[in-house]
Amino acid sequence: MKQRFRVGEVAKLFQLSASTLRYYDEVGIFQPKFTDPDSRYRYYSIEQFFVLDTIIFLKKNGFTINDIKQQLKQRTPENTKDLLERKLEEVEEERERLKKVSEKIQSKIATIEEGLSLRVNPSLVYRWFTERAIDYIYNDEPIDLGIESDALYLKDLEDLSLAGVDYDGFFTGDFGTIVDIDSLTKEGPVKYRAVFELLHNMEAIETSSLNAGLYACYPHLGPYEKIKTSYSFVLKQLEHDGYFVAGDPLEIAMLDESVTQDKTAYITLIQIPVNKKD
The missing domain is CATH 3.20.80.10 (Regulatory factor, effector binding domain)
Known part of the structure; x- marks a missing residue:
């Protein structure tokens, strides 16, 4: 089974743009694990994919890059629960705001x-x-x-x-x-x-x-x-x-x-x- 993947391959698998993966690399939340000593090409390993899944889930549900960094560095059930609860409170407040906007419109x-x-x-x-x-x-x-x-x-x-x-x-x-x-x-x-x-x-x-x-x-x-x-x-x-x-x-x-x-x-x-x- 294939173990190493180039940027373009990962982008295709996860339906992301290559520029998004490069951005995650730049901000330090998802970086290629291997570098070929001859070609200098950089590769992700399949073991890293759970990290990308976590990033995608959090990003699509409104979490900031700082939130994601915190989650990846301090992954415990307690920290994860606290992070999700804080976001839920924000979402509930936003839902009430949008309800009022809907009523006005x-x-x-x-x-x-x-x-x-x-x-x-x-x-x-x-x-x-x-x-x-x-x-x-x-x-x-x-x-x-x-x-x-x-x-x-x-x-x-x-x-x-x-x-x-x-x-x-x-x-x-x-x-x-x-x-x-x-x-x-x-x-x-x-x-x-x-x-x-x-x-x-x-x-x-x-x-x-x-x-x-x-x-x-x-x-x-x-x-x-x-x-x-x-x-x-x-x-x-x-x-x-x-x-x-x-x-x-x-x-x-x-x-x-x-x-x-x-x-x-x-x-x-x-x-x-x-x-x-x-």
Whole structure:
């Protein structure tokens, strides 16, 4: 039976690249055992193959080169068990992180799907919402966001940085606003008395919330600057349907610049708290 093997032969047997074996040689975890005195060719022995099996198993399961070096130098059942337990803890933590990432991505897909559906069928519907957790970015006197939005965004970034809070970035469906209802009947732009982040993560600290209740929901299609035309339609329809406005309207960005470069494709979901007239 053959006892000595060249780099290329070992690479083929174990489905590795020759460069990988050379790297393992360089870092000192798997080196040829024999050197031919005449040709200077280097050979691995079949007795070394268990070492390569160990390396392959550990490498494919996320262990570092330092982990592998430790295992090869201090192979005892106790040390091996400790190494595996530490890796298992890391894997469990990563699994939880990936679960949260999956939930976030699923939520964003659902938001985009809803936005696309609203674009195809932009109808007024009455929908009951449970209490929704939010975190205010701004909550003060009514302002024109066409002028103030950049300053608010910068201030929020600065506040998060100073607080040492992990910044995960914002994406479509994260932001909402509370409209100053009086501005809807006045000349000029719609004004807003609050800007908030919707807290999709239920583990987050709930600083504030949107009231549960019945909301008249209508998608505004296009630039924010033209949203008054949608409010005009919705308010007339409420009167026709026998509802009255029970609070300041909300706006939720469903499809925004994070998912489209075309402002005419924006979808902003207007949500107006309503009650039925007696």
